[in-house]
Amino acid sequence: MARYTGPDCRLCRREGQKLYLKGDKCFTDKCPVSKRNYAPGQHGQSRKKLTEYGLQLREKQKVRRYYGIQESQMLKYFNMADKMKGITGENLLKILESRLDNVVYRMGFAASRDEARQLVTHGHFIVNGKKVDIPSMLIKVGDEIEVKAKSKNSPRFKELVENHRGTTVKWVDVNPEDLKGKVVAEPSREDIDLPIEEHLIVELYSK
Incomplete structure (x- = not known):
């Protein structure tokens, strides 16, 4: 899968929260998430309730975009985390932080x-x-x-x-x-300042 090259702020709006992809701009009033806190696109303001799979997918996509990694890398890190001792979800986040x-x-x-x-x-x-x-x-x-x-x-x-x-x-x-x-x-789980429900990612990859 090719790396995303579009506007970073569009990714934040898609996930419905700031992913801090634009550095200092994210802390100012110019942040598009503050102005338009809904998904981009024609149907962005009429988003339907997500299914269980949809919630898991969105959580995985959010973490991918937060750390700027591709799907193949995400899967590799998950497999590494799954083989480590401890909680798989926390292991995954520690690997990404490293x-x-x-x-x-x-x-x-x-x-x-x-x-x-x-x-x-x-x-x-x-x-x-x-x-x-x-x-x-x-x-x-x-x-x-x-x-x-x-x-x-x-x-x-x-x-x-x-x-x-x-x-x-x-x-x-x-x-x-x-x-x-x-x-x-x-890296400590408490140091990760983005609200992430890593158990949803584990559930997604464990299917």
């Missing part, structure tokens, strides 16, 4: 996960001293992430230092002035 692009975003080195994915792909980050350009790389406890020396002087990263919004999770330790950070613990 993606490099998400960790970069959580550290405040990008305004959105989409920007974080782009910056990683363009080779602006170093993990444990080695250049990495794979956004889906899974980060472990103890891994250190740093902006490449040549990139630190770019206008974008200078702006990030000046306007660093701080980290929203406790499992990363960040030095915004040096544009480096370290994963100090495993």
